[in-house]
Amino acid sequence: MKLLRHRLVWAVAALVTLIVVNTISRPTFLSITLQDGELYGSLIDILRNSAPLMLVALGMTVVIATRGIDLSVGAIMAVSGAVALTVIEASPTPDNLGVVLVAIAVAALVSLVLGAWNGLLVAVLGIQPIIATLVLMLAGRGIALLITGGFITTINSEPYQFISQGYVLGLPFAFLVSIAAIVVVALIERRTALGMLTEAVGINPEASRLAGVRSRGIVWGAYIASGLLAGIAGILYSSNIMAADANAAGLYIELDAILAVVLGGTSLAGGKFSLAGTVVGVFTIQTLKSTITFLGVPPAVSPVFLAAVVVIVVLVQSPRTRSALARLTRRRTPAGGARIDPEAAS
């Protein structure tokens, strides 16, 4: 009973349900095969493909905790991919590891600067987050096109391709990148006092200011982190298709990321946040997408299917539905059954 009250229980339940549905409809879903020391299978694909969304959603979680939102993550992904590929394309030796590392570093730096720009608008100039990041959401893809000269830059670079296709210790490298990001973000937020101060600023900004918290720096830092993580996501994405597609890279990923954060139990009103919840939320969304593809839902109606599942999950999570359900089940078990106070049950 206590377990049922845990914040994450419904998010995990949704994920498990999806996995069960998949396993029933295709028994091979859970099977993982080892081939040349590399793991293959549907689950492994989900882990690998979820990496960009994972990075973006982690950043989004921290931004949302400060009462903000970052709509520009998809556009930053596009810019980051464009920068990385342009650097590699301009090099005479695109297969050189050093060139690829420089490309990654430059792309990450540019993303960080874009995140800092968002943070400047929100934390220093006091512009509403949704408007402030909308600026870059709209302008970002234009910037990406400017960088690639209006074309879709394509490259051939083995080290760069390794980022999305390579394996380390039998696991996809992209998955390891997302694991590393989870660990780093969790350590920074929860091993230092940053997480608590971020929540304090998100819950009550004025009280935090009077308590001497550097709220400006904390909010700014959240947008910088979000920008940087989106930039790395952009590198993963462009490595996957080996092209810098300014229009398609990270399209609508901000919406998936917000969804993952909410599924994970973090309120859009800011304050308390759950990184573990976001991780579960990301896997849920990615599994759902893979399910849609597998079940053969026509692409044209797949958004409807996605929306329907999301509505169900969100409804199940809402306290109001849960207390209504509790009342319903109690009516079915008349006298004799444990009587629960309706107030306490909610």
Next chain:
Amino acid sequence: MTLPMDTDVPSSPTDRGAVAVAMRDITVRFPGVLALDGVDLTLHAGEVHALMGENGAGKSTLIKALTGEQRIDAGTITVDGRVRELRGTSDAQEAGIATVYQEVNLCANLSVGENLMLGGEPRRRGAIDWRELHRRAGEHLRGLGVEIDTRSRLSGHSIAVQQLVAISRAIMQEASVLVLDEPTSSLDRSEVERLFAVVRELRDRGVAVLFVTHFLDQVYEISDRITVLRNGALVGDYPVDELPRPELVARMIGRDLDELEALSDSSARVIDRSGAPVIRARGLARRGALEAVDVDVFDGEIVGLAGLLGSGRTELARLLAGADHPDRGHLEKRGTPVRLGTPRHAIAQRIVFSSEDRRAEGVVPDLSVAENIVLGVQARRGWMRPIAAAERDELVARSIAELGIRPADPNALVRNLSGGNQQKVLLARWLATAPELLILDEPTRGIDVGAKADIQRKVAELARAGLAVVFISSELDEVLRLAQRIAVMRDHRKIGELDAREVGLDAVVEMIAQEDPAPSPEPATSAPRSRT
């Protein structure tokens, strides 16, 4: 001056109109607080009735009970002879009770006429008859002596005119009772005159007007009767000419001596003022909030700031604590000039400030007791140097024990604590930063008697141990008992300083209530942050 504490019975209504509203034994409970305790209020037709009391006295709760916004736990409300159960604002409107708030609740982007007739537009063949609408609206406004173009946008008018429109709208709905909740707090003198002309017109038409304000001058200018509330209880209902100003003030702030006799030695303590003061303010001022103030606070001294709400006491506290920027003046900390740009700078100088608005500017409700307590210390250390778990647990456990925080659970969410315990958590937060100057703005407002006594005792004890304290409270008794020196504030100025050992309550009350020799056009249009 003697101040009888018994509840005065209203004098027999010989020349008064019929009873328009009779509220009897109104009781409202909030979690942990009795907001209203058996309060009576009687409004007669054709009178202006002022409702007075300091913050937390229960004025707004009583008004909300009358306008249907607050369900009452006990008592009856009779309007025009019929007992009413007011479940919402629409019930109140139907009963003929109209309310005009400090903030105008109209549609600023519509025209004056549209606002007046909203919901009751004249129609012709299904469409709104605009000509008729504006004709009726204009006629109605002229009836109240207001000449404005009904086709102009409401937002283009001053707050005063908007308020007049709101009143007109209220009256159009055939209201027999008009509640004015601090309507004048953002108006200048001439606008107040205009508003009062309309109020008098309505009174003469037989409307019962309930008027809530913080401005004593206005009460004496327009009211016929005064009802005074304190701490959720009725103090009395008086004809205005039987209640001189000092008596009104004394009744508002009260002087009930509770179980705190033990503290009386706090104010008698002798303070060594030979060294440099912990804080010295010279000419500290901020436009629209505070006129140049000088103040010193020495080690081990409690300086009380006395004055009514809006007198500048909170504004002074905020300037001393870096919560607001002063325009002029300078501060010295132990003889060294300091600039306090932000609360962060002040905390670095070991000056801490506990705001009067516990909920909005104090606690972080969704964080735990432990997190709320360490917040100040952690902010000082920066995010990269978290307090070690052992150190933190020790600090939290000690704070909970010393201040008697209930529940004594470090992981309880602060939102679930009572007001008094939230206040103790805040006190613990500030004490954990090892302050040299503690500024407390209304630390005991709206909390139960036990917690109040705990906090007063703690403050006295801290000062005895050498801490410098600035103490603000609407309850003068509390200030007199704790402080050794009292700075009296009025109209955003410090009007004097009193030695608490030499004066009694009467002297302080008299000073606060003193009429200005030359009444300045108050309140200034650049009104300070309104705090209700």
